Amino acid sequence: MKNLKIQLSMFLAAAAVMTACSSAVKTDGKYEVVDGIIKTEIPVRPEGQKDVIALRLEPMDSVRVGFIGLGMRGPGAVYRFSNIDRTSIKALCDKHADRVEASQKILDENGRPKADEYVGDSAWMALCERPDIDLVYIATDWNNHVPMAVYAMEHGKNVAIEVPAAQNLEQCWQLVNTAEKTQKHCMMLENCVYDFFELTTLNMAQQGLFGDILHVEGSYIHNLEDFWDEYEGNWRLDFNEKNRGDVYATHGMGPAAQLVNLHRGNKMNYLVAMDTKAVTGPKMVERQGRKSENFQNGDHTMTMIMTENGQTMHIQHDVMNPRPYSRMYQLTGTDGFANKYPVEGYLFRSVSDSDVVVNHENLSAHDFVPAEVKDAMMQKYKHPIQIDLEEKAKEIGGHGGMDYIMDSRLVYCLLNGLPLDEDVYDAAEWSSLGELTRISIENNSAPVEVPDFTRGAWNKLNGYHHYMKGE
Numbered sequence: 001m002k003n004l005k006i007q008l009s010m011f012l013a014a015a016a017v018m019t020a021c022s023s024a025v026k027t028d029g030k031y032e033v034v035d036g037i038i039k040t041e042i043p044v045r046p047e048g049q050k051d052v053i054a055l056r057l058e059p060m061d062s063v064r065v066g067f068i069g070l071g072m073r074g075p076g077a078v079y080r081f082s083n084i085d086r087t088s089i090k091a092l093c094d095k096h097a098d099r100v101e102a103s104q105k106i107l108d109e110n111g112r113p114k115a116d117e118y119v120g121d122s123a124w125m126a127l128c129e130r131p132d133i134d135l136v137y138i139a140t141d142w143n144n145h146v147p148m149a150v151y152a153m154e155h156g157k158n159v160a161i162e163v164p165a166a167q168n169l170e171q172c173w174q175l176v177n178t179a180e181k182t183q184k185h186c187m188m189l190e191n192c193v194y195d196f197f198e199l200t201t202l203n204m205a206q207q208g209l210f211g212d213i214l215h216v217e218g219s220y221i222h223n224l225e226d227f228w229d230e231y232e233g234n235w236r237l238d239f240n241e242k243n244r245g246d247v248y249a250t251h252g253m254g255p256a257a258q259l260v261n262l263h264r265g266n267k268m269n270y271l272v273a274m275d276t277k278a279v280t281g282p283k284m285v286e287r288q289g290r291k292s293e294n295f296q297n298g299d300h301t302m303t304m305i306m307t308e309n310g311q312t313m314h315i316q317h318d319v320m321n322p323r324p325y326s327r328m329y330q331l332t333g334t335d336g337f338a339n340k341y342p343v344e345g346y347l348f349r350s351v352s353d354s355d356v357v358v359n360h361e362n363l364s365a366h367d368f369v370p371a372e373v374k375d376a377m378m379q380k381y382k383h384p385i386q387i388d389l390e391e392k393a394k395e396i397g398g399h400g401g402m403d404y405i406m407d408s409r410l411v412y413c414l415l416n417g418l419p420l421d422e423d424v425y426d427a428a429e430w431s432s433l434g435e436l437t438r439i440s441i442e443n444n445s446a447p448v449e450v451p452d453f454t455r456g457a458w459n460k461l462n463g464y465h466h467y468m469k470g471e
Contacts, residue, residue, distance in 0.1 A: 037270050038439060039449040043173055049180045051457040059417035066091035066133045068124045068148055069140035070099040073162055076398055077139055078103045080407045082110035083396050087411055091127045093118035128152040141235045146171040153178045158185040163250045165427035168435045172428035176453050179424040187420050188427035190254040192327060194405040198255040199383035201338045205259055210333030216259045217330040218252025219316035221323050228284055237284060240297040245438030246317040251327050253430040256313055259331055263425050264461040266309045268450035273303040273437035280320035303437050346374055385466055418467040428453040
């Protein structure tokens, strides 16, 4: 806890130096400074448009889906949907015919009928225009996420978008406004909220085992050195070269956000971000045979966030350097602590008898509970969703099973007319860190307001909830 306070003090001290002279803010006419906090524009909700908090649509007999993007992530999604009951895979789309053919083989191997094929740079538009599709599943490069999602919703489709859903604030607002205008679901496919430890810990937190939650952490720390060349046209390294800030925050943000109930009785108020210099990034470009004169993305980015309810969040990003894979995932509460990386564990406050003399040299009281206790607690507090889907998820796979749970929950909610586990405001909030952290970093780590993408509806609900049939 002491380290946490020091860490937060460092961030806020850096911000104070900047905000003492708001005239130095690099606004470019886009921002304003109010009470020392940089604020971006929040567009007025168009007349006749309403929020989609806890949006419910008519239950479906089956979920008819079309897939766009069959490169890295798409084929796995096709396989998972082939193993989910009451789904019908109507269409497959990619720029490359061989990728469509490969996914057709997946359907055939799993006893599914052949899907209609769409091949070419703009073929996806015809898929979105079909009247017999309920869900458009977008697994393309980041640049195409928003144009495809907006077009699909405007043509009456629900959409599921790979992470991050949007690349900047303008795109975040596009998704929000289109979902509200069309009253369609727009889900970002953040799979990490469905990992087993995260689901169990969320269940524990919601049952009060950790007391009041004070602080949460998350990250995406994953050395992508062996993967950069796998992204067609070099789009991912190019994006890092051109954009500063935490451009891939959602894997860390998602599980942390659910713990503190963002836009379900709580909201992010402002953030402060800083980054290191870019060292490894330019070397990755040089390895491709050219020199990067102005590589924007720092090797390591960290962000501190203050919420309306007085909780703090810490998010990190590093895809450049040799570190063990980590999404951090840490929770600090008044009665307990949870940690996933590098070691999974739980710690809880213990109450000693008043006549027991405390031995200050004994640090065992400050360690994780024994492994057998942890295992028993994870079994006792296993999330109901995990109980239902864990065996099948491990069989089908997808990042250990969490991808299967994600897709199964999406289908379950659509079939039963329930609000989705992740809505368009989650997509916007978690994706918005990209541009918001850039603004903070470029202004000497000044605090930047996190827009309320719900435009006042953030406290309609009281706590995060997975909806189940009958509710």
